[in-house]
Amino acid sequence: MIPKFFRVIFSLYFCLLFVLPAKSRGEENWSSLEVPPFIIFYAENDKAFADETSSLLKIFYEELSTKIGLELNDTVQAFLCPSEKSFNELTDNLIPDWGEGVADPVHKVIILKSPSQMDDQNHFPKLVKHELVHILIGHSAGNPRDLPKWFNEGIASYLSADERVSSGEAISKALLSDSIIPLDEIDGVLRFERTKAALAYEESYSFTDYLVQSYGFENMVYLIQELQTEKTFAHAFRDIYGIDLFEAEIAWYQYMEKKYRWHFLLDFKNYLWISILILFIVVVLVIKLRNRHTLKKWDEEERWVKS
Ligand SMILES: [Zn+2]
Structure with missing residues (x-):
């Protein structure tokens, strides 16, 4: 397995205002789960993930609305895309390959990659919360x-x-x-x-x-x-x-x-490279010293033989 620090895959997500095609639900055959004020659309294989999404949305909505004093007065639709293809279809190919979710606060739509499509499934709850924050803040903003x-x-x-x-x-x-x-x-x-x-x-x-x-x-x-x-x-x-x-x-x-x-010094992989460099310098110095010592010894032996 590749160590975590060597992974160069960032799976970030972002808020996209006014560009999502709320008109289209793509070619997917969606099932739905209603947990007011949310409706979750999902593919049949993702039923367990849809249940998880509904629980997360409810818990996070309660927590965030208390914390930042914002409430929803309309239904929010959340799509759980079972493939890259359906994600790209719903987002009109506007999301770079590193994106995992998107929120459109104006149309109150969240589009997420199903956890089965994510690099790190454990990150799914934070992805859900992140997109919900976009909906709450964008939905209530006057401008x-x-x-x-x-x-x-x-x-x-x-x-x-x-x-x-x-x-x-x-x-x-x-x-x-x-x-x-x-x-x-x-x-x-x-x-x-x-x-x-x-x-x-x-x-x-x-x-x-x-x-x-x-x-x-x-x-x-x-x-x-x-x-x-x-x-x-x-x-x-x-x-x-x-x-x-x-x-x-x-x-x-x-x-x-x-x-x-100097934060980069705390990063283990940087230490690894610095350690390799120091080791290399030490090895070169040891070899040089040893060669010098050998030459000196030969020189002395030569003088001994001549005298
Ligand atoms: Zn975002």
Whole structure:
């Protein structure tokens, strides 16, 4: 089995506003399970996963609505896609290969890959929670088109406690190569390749975490509430935090420098390469010393013979 740290497959997911074809359910023969306010559509083979999805949605909805004070006033449809083909069909081929789920808060639709299609089935509950956060926040926002991608992804990853984006591993490497993505460029995450997308998700999580650590979770909840008005995101942000988004981004950058600059040293695979390099240098030095010693010995023996 390939050790976890050698896996380069990131299976992230994202929120997609206004583009999902709610019109189409693809060619799949869907069964359905109604657990208000959710309806789960699934293929017959996925019945057990559909039961699990319904329980997860109910539990997470109760938890999140209490935590962030948002409620659903309409039915949410959740599709459990039994194949890559049906996932691509329902999402109109708009999701890169690293995506595992998508949420459309306007049409109140969640489209998920069935756990049988995931790289890591254990991650399924967090995927469900992540997409539900998108639905709750996007559904209640007064101006959903204005929500920055870093905020959508950051808050969804934060509230689902996604350990895959909280390690800071990609950020640490990006700090070394001076390739941190400015927050406003994260809006283009759908066009990013896998590694850059992983960095974008880590940054989104990190900035959200930074805001919570610095200003408290209650202010994050106030911001979410404030977004229910017609205010722009930048305006609501300034009203809640008392600073501009740009100023906060600069302060976060300094926080990242302190927190993650040497973080890559904690990564075992980096230690492995450093250890191999040190071992190689030691071996070269030992061989050189031994050769020098042998030459010296020969030299002395030669002088002994001559004298
Ligand atoms: Zn997302």
